[in-house]
Amino acid sequence: MKYIVLLFALIGLSAPTFAGSDLKAKDLLSHSDCFNCHSVDHKIIGPAFKDIAKHYHGNQASAATINMLAAKIIKGGNGHWNAVTGGIAMSAHPQLSMAQTTEMVKWVLAQ
Helix, strand or coil, X not given: CHHHHHHHHHHHHHHHHHHHHHHHHXXXXXXXXXXXXXXXXXXXXXXXXXXXXXXXXXXXXXXXXXHHHHHHHXXXXXXXXXXXXXXXXXXXXXXXXXXXXHHHHHHHHCC
């Protein structure tokens, strides 16, 4: 019985860590201009985050893919989603660090 109590205690301690990371990423997205062009579930100017997640295999995306997407947020660009955006480029976000954009990408890919 005490092992079950210990298990639930450990689960309770680990949940805020995940939620905190999720909140951090959502905060970064909210304080940037991401939601001006993207939505979680429908196209605005850029593709929906769910479509991005599907295209890049969601939580199964490789570290190389996550790094590429994080760098693309910083540098901006176009080409990958021209059929969706009509050729409108994503603006650069040089004020964001690679660590910040990596958190953002992981959140997007989890959608």
